[in-house]
Amino acid sequence: MQTRCMRNAPNKRGRQVSLRSGAPPTKNVALIQQMKDKIDSKKGREQYSKRSGCVEPVFANIAINKKINYFTLRGKTNVNAQWKMYCLVHNIEKLRNALQ
Structure with missing residues (x-):
């Protein structure tokens, strides 16, 4: 290609x-x-x-570790809401790890 x-x-x-x-x-x-x-x-x-030190690991964590490779909802509004939920889960995990 x-x-x-x-x-x-x-x-x-x-x-x-x-x-x-x-x-x-x-x-x-x-x-x-x-x-x-x-x-x-x-x-x-x-x-x-x-960039590789701050942005790409987030996408890798969401895609590989959490196995979230695709959106299950359709429509821009629903996909945006689902993406925000994925990011929320990622950030909560970071906070939890920081407190331990």
């Missing part, structure tokens, strides 16, 4: 963002370029490197 998503072969460092060829130039092209510039800056790389 990488060959369909990436223009160049993946290297050890860096990210690629590409648009389908033939796509009409839009406001999104400028926004994508701004995001590339932001991530590639020194400050952007520093902030992005912290």
